[in-house]
Amino acid sequence: MRIRIDLAYNGTDFHGWATQPGLRTVQGELEAALSMVLREPVTLTVAGRTDAGVHAAGQTAHFEVDDAGWAALPGRSSREPGESLVRKLNAITARGADGPPGYTDVVVKAAYEVPDDFDARFSALWRRYSYRIADEPRGWDPRRRDVLWLDSPLDVDAMNRAAAPLLGEHDFLSFCRPREGASTTRTLRALGFEREGDVIVGVAEADAFCHSQVRTLMGTLIEVGRGARSESWPAQRLAEASRNGEVVVAPAHALTLEEVGYPDASEYGAQASAARRFRG
Template sequence: MSVERDTGRGGRIRLVVAYDGSGFHGFARQSGLRTVQGVLEDTISGMLGVPVEVHGSGRTDAGVHARAQVIHFDQAFGPTADRYVHVLSRRLPADIIPVQATEVDSGFHARFSVVRKSYRYSVHKSKIPDVFRYRFTWNVPTALDLTAMRRAANHLVGEHDFTSFCAAAAPQENKIRTLYRFDIEETDDEILFYCEGNGFLQYMVRIMVGTVVDVGLGKFLDTAVPDMLSVRSRASAGRTAPPQGLCLWNVEYPPEYGGKVLDL
């Protein structure tokens, strides 16, 4: 019997992990494919010696990264929460990093207790792609009109039916979401998009970013965005931005569960 099994106790563990999504077929377990959930379940189950089911705050797509993915799982015995980051850092592969672990009550659920999520999308503005950034940014070699892009982004803030800005086959019947924030920041060589909302549909952030970039390239007027929303058809909006620029940035829970899991 391992040290972890001898010295710990049961309970529900909330774990925050960061990962480089480049080597994963998304978060959700898929038979025969390497996924974040699959690696976490296999690692924790192997450590505890019993099957463990991991629940995530949401499903990131293949190639999408996370700074603050939240999971929870129940254990009949195991390390105390304050030991999990140390224990798992020795067992997980280099592209998944345990960041924070706490013990929570049985009322907490990584997905259903979420009140807000935020994503960051990174565009590298350079005529020549950077070999050290290509896995984490979308290279756009053409100059972009940021003023028009910000106007387009503002049209998306608020409560809307986002049918036009999600995958046509998105499984959710209710496509109404509230976007609290869609900010665009510029650095010397990057454009950073920050999206915060009460929930996101499949490909929603990537389609919003792709559409706003298309506005910046002059393919659409920013004034076309309200019409895109009202039509409720995926064909009306712009392109889907590639996955590698997207990162799950933060997750927020009610005050009794600590609010945002990361301070920044």
Template sequence: MTQHDLDEPVPDPGGGLVRVRLDVQYDGTALSGWAKQPGRRTVQAELEAALATVLRVPVALTVAGRTDAGVHATGQVASLDLPRAVWEQHREKLVRRLRGVLAADIAVPSVTEAHPDFDARFGALARHYVYRLTDAPGGPSPLRRADTVAWPRSLDAGAMTAAAATLLGRHDFAAYCRRREGATTIRTLLALDVARDGDLVTIAASADAFCHSMVRSLVGALLAVGEGRRPAAWPAELLSRTERADDVTVAPAAGLTLVRVDYPPADMLAARAEVTRARRS
């Protein structure tokens, strides 16, 4: 069975500890992704340091999805275990105190006590991302420049929609993933929707989970179709490959935002976590 990495421990309910859920938002522009890396500024490192400063105890976070460098989040979820006394002392003012410690590009709008079986990572039913880009000659609005990519060529959203529909369902997405040792590339793509609103093109992707760089690779394949460089059937044809497809360009990180993570009802959390761990064995 796959274990959490050392910087993302398996939560252990009981022992007088309280499971705590954090809803997290960040502008990923100046951040090297979620996971801690030596000498780099990351969401996990910043947030764990801020929590330790406020709570005066060491903390270790479990996260719903490890976003890459430059990727944003409005709906990230993390969890941790705290001694009951520490939680009761800080629960009412923790959000405000974190705001005073964190840099402006990371925010924690909500901190709540969770069910003991809640696991931000393995308990999730689905992750939802949105990719934003514009093919307007003048680029994105200055107010959206951080999360909207300027695309230099016109896009056929209809062709992209047709291509996206062929990718739905459970597949081995090896062609679209940067493989990690011991990790499976089999995923269930629940939705991949392309929409145009004037010069703005959005691609909404939902799956039970995404492997490394999968969303941006899917977007890159759809962009090749939208530009007319590839036929609508091409993205699905790549699913027959067992290694990453070098001819798929990974779309820029700046356009991607994790917008929501879904969880089951409290009485199904433990069962969901068990199923997820088994599937990734």
């Protein structure tokens, strides 16, 4: 059976999503907990592999499980298997969190069976990230660990004007950390900033993002907002298609994966096939 899980996490104390020997990662914690509960090895496929320090409010992953193992999850209770799995996983991950009693930094919100052609990564239509910035002291809240503090005001209108030419399908090599054999062409569906109270919230949405793309987009546009670069600079960087010394990568801790969008279940397989094509 193929099972989808929806989850959220605070990335502060994780070394990113992907399993790394000797380091605490989201994938490592969840796979260990799943293997313990299901009594079989489990490997997760995720919608977006977040970097160290990056948070998620709406992450998605999937895994395979034996039918009998899934059916056995409720034991003698009247719960559905998915509800039983959620409760057991959260009880285990809470024990691994570095915090006060009752705290956990990774939470599984739902678990349920999906068609065999669902792929958390390739069936996704889009991913949406937010980036939070407080550009004056009244917005600096020591209780929050997902906001970038800046000591000078940003020109949000200038940032939005500079972002507009980046929308659409482009080669984002100037904004990505390229991987051998992988395309850096992406379709950027939304990119902009709004003030919400004392915090500026940047939003970036695309069919997919390459490594470091969102943080580089945010870092580049922050330079425009603080007046260090012209409004035409981001478009110039896009046209250059060069990962050089001009790259500005914003800190990870203010970035959150907010949501992953999927088509109707009947389109899971077709979308997964389309997403695997090489673009470039």
